[in-house]
Amino acid sequence: MEITRRHLLVLLPAAAAAWKYVMAGTPESAPKYSLTEHWWGMLIDIPKCIGCGSCVRACAQENDVPDGYFRTWIERYHVADWKIEKPEVESPNGGKQGFPPNEESGGKNFFVPKLCNHCADSPCTQVCPVGATFVTPDGVVLVDKTYCLGCRYCVQACPYGCRFINPNSNTAEKCSLCYHRISKGLTTACCEVCPTGARQLADLKNPKDPIHEFLRTHTVQILKPHMATGSKVFYNGMDGSVR
């Protein structure tokens, strides 16, 4: 068949419409999460922590953490007068059911929630012999449980004691900063349920995140700064006795 001018005039718009459809490709699924646009951390406001254990319970339920193991836990410090180097620290069942009334009188008492510090230069990922644990491009330290051998190097390497071997899978486990939540635009389970706002997820690459203003205007510390781990869990109002 010979294509006449008339045919061409009819075909061209049809072809253009079809080509537009081809170029559009598959429809994009929701707002896409970009690994390079975030740098996650957390802010812990110690003067706000009431030691209720909500975060510990929420973490266990969100992440199926076995009983007796903790991805996050709360410590209660008792510092007697000047004995800042010898604080009495307790964490009954990780603070999951809260804390019984203090027996000691006098001195100073306060709660310190702990979790993985999601170190930028994490010692735990450096010792993994198989590449089963790693820092993601958005700054979260994760464990690939299908790759983990359960050799426990990382458990020993973490200076904060944040890792354990899951007795069911026999692989290393730790706080994932609720990666399955934050990558969907939600906050972590612990931050979601914290009734006083003592824990706040922070995106250090987001210039609109209130963390920047907070860090600028408060006396903020990280745990074990001498270890040069690049910790991204920031503690406000932390006493010098905290280890």
Added chain:
Amino acid sequence: MLKDIEHLIRLTLVMAIGLVLFVIVRAAVIPPSFGEYGHYRGDAIAEIAARPIAYAGHQVCESCHTEVVDQKRLGKHVVVACEACHGPLAKHAEDPASVTPPKLDTGVVCGRCHEANSAKPKTFPQVVTADHSGGVACDMCHQPHKPGIEASPPKLAEGKK
């Protein structure tokens, strides 16, 4: 001449075959995404991110339970997320009809935060439950969503349990 180095050729052949085998096996066992971002399996990130959530988040709750939002706004518990007391309810949010949250025992739930403890911040409202209520359930006087006491506690005034 060739005969003199025959043993070397044979050795080289064995080495070459060994090297090829090594490369083939290595390519077969290393996951394709290994090294995508670093010395780890790149697909692991997406696998971990695909885990289902248990806590829906208070924004989801608030989209339906608007009457509770209005009530909470009047009291101090406005800052407390729904699932802090009610527990993980992503399943309820997905299927509100068949998954219903359990009724809470205020005697347990309130005490988790408000039971007195010297390590709690001094400004945080705390009570020794035994002295404060003597075993009476908290929600006899306090409405959990709006905990401030009104002039006449509604439930006591009506004589209900």
